[in-house]
Amino acid sequence: MSVLVVAEHLGGELRPVTLELISAAQELEGPVAVAVIAQDPGSLTKAVDVEGVDEILSVAAGPEEFENDVYHAAVEQLVEQRGPDVVLTGFTVNSMAYAPALAAKLGLGFASDVFSFRSEGGALVAERSFYGAKVHAELEFPGHDRVLLMVRPTAWPPAEGPGGASVTEVPVSVDGSRARHVDFQAVAAGDVDITTADFLLSVGRGIGEKENLPQFEELAERMGATLSVSRPIVDAGWMPNARQVGQSGKTVTPKVYLALGISGAVQHLAGMKTSGTIIAVNSDPEAAIFGVAHYGAVADLFEVAEELEKLY
Numbered sequence: 001m002s003v004l005v006v007a008e009h010l011g012g013e014l015r016p017v018t019l020e021l022i023s024a025a026q027e028l029e030g031p032v033a034v035a036v037i038a039q040d041p042g043s044l045t046k047a048v049d050v051e052g053v054d055e056i057l058s059v060a061a062g063p064e065e066f067e068n069d070v071y072h073a074a075v076e077q078l079v080e081q082r083g084p085d086v087v088l089t090g091f092t093v094n095s096m097a098y099a100p101a102l103a104a105k106l107g108l109g110f111a112s113d114v115f116s117f118r119s120e121g122g123a124l125v126a127e128r129s130f131y132g133a134k135v136h137a138e139l140e141f142p143g144h145d146r147v148l149l150m151v152r153p154t155a156w157p158p159a160e161g162p163g164g165a166s167v168t169e170v171p172v173s174v175d176g177s178r179a180r181h182v183d184f185q186a187v188a189a190g191d192v193d194i195t196t197a198d199f200l201l202s203v204g205r206g207i208g209e210k211e212n213l214p215q216f217e218e219l220a221e222r223m224g225a226t227l228s229v230s231r232p233i234v235d236a237g238w239m240p241n242a243r244q245v246g247q248s249g250k251t252v253t254p255k256v257y258l259a260l261g262i263s264g265a266v267q268h269l270a271g272m273k274t275s276g277t278i279i280a281v282n283s284d285p286e287a288a289i290f291g292v293a294h295y296g297a298v299a300d301l302f303e304v305a306e307e308l309e310k311l312y
């Protein structure tokens with residue numbers, strides 16, 4: 001299946017979701033084109049030239065920053081000219097502003113917040129959750145030759161490696177824009193943004209009591225790690241939702257994920273299994289977390305914490 005990825009950028013830099021979309025596009029094993037829509041696409045076209053990209057569509061349109069009407073018009077013309085089977089955008093505030101409307105206008109199959117997809121017998125099957133992540137569903141798109149998927153940020157690792165894509169300049173006509181970009185202000189991600197941490201110390205129900213939590217907050221700080229948790233810790237009100245890893249929490253991809261007293265339920269694994277190195281400590285040798293861990297210790301987590309405290 002041929003894929004058109006729509007790059008996102010801000011302040012002259014690619015947004016991380018763009019390289020994740022390129023990784024996601026590889027799932028379909030077809031040609032991958034990446035559209036860079038910008039006032040001056042030059043340096044951005046170089047940044048998207050990574051392994052797995054076949055063609056870069058350089059679209060000189062609009063002002064420096066994202067504007068809804070510009071992207072709507074440009075992507076519409078790219079879809080009509082190039083006819084990709086699948087269009088991938090990030091499930092981001094930018095793409096939310098135009099992608100659903102464009103899919104409706106062009107009669108494309110559509111799904112948002114997609115965290116997995118595949119081609120099955122030539123047909124696309126996408127996965128997303130519903131009802132506050134209580135239901136996990138697979139979607140098919142019968143009757144649609146072309147599908148637009150908005151992909152959940154951090155669901156795929158960023159694409160990397162040297163590229164060698166051809167660059168095609170694609171003229172599009174854009175009749176002005178009703179909106180004007182004034183400023184970008186990032187929203188604070190709770191008390192901490194666990195999605196950008198390199199090292200997560202993650203604790204689960206195995207810590208037993210709320211009173212034990214400060215010990216791990218302190219240990220995380222001493223180790224230079226960020227503390228994250230499994231869902232029961234959030235459900236119990238011991239930590240804010242911003243710290244939760246998993247299907248109904250955050251998807252994280254730290255270099256190191258140290259899990260203490262986490263069983264490895266499928267909903268937890270969905271949020272951390274692509275971490276660089278996973279180290280698990282659990283007293284149960286049958287715990288599912290050991291199935292994804294690169295290193296594991298069948299041990300009492302408090303004894304391990306005590307040893308770590310001696311080192312840090």
Ligand SMILES: Cc1cc2nc3c(=O)[nH]c(=O)nc-3n(C[C@H](O)[C@H](O)[C@H](O)COP(=O)(O)OP(=O)(O)OC[C@H]3O[C@@H](n4cnc5c(N)ncnc54)[C@H](O)[C@@H]3O)c2cc1C
Nearest residue numbers: 204205206230231246247248249261262263265267283301
């Ligand atoms: C729709 C839905 C969405 C969900 N979303 C998420 C999500 O986003 N994130 C998430 O985490 N969960 C999520 N869950 C919940 C998930 O199914 C599990 O219930 C949860 O992940 C379990 O958390 P846990 O591993 O901390 O606890 P448990 O499963 O209770 O595991 C605790 C572990 O600690 C070990 N342990 C106990 N004492 C010690 C000790 N002293 N030393 C070492 N090990 C010890 C035990 O052997 C056990 O393996 C979701 C569930 C549903 C239905």
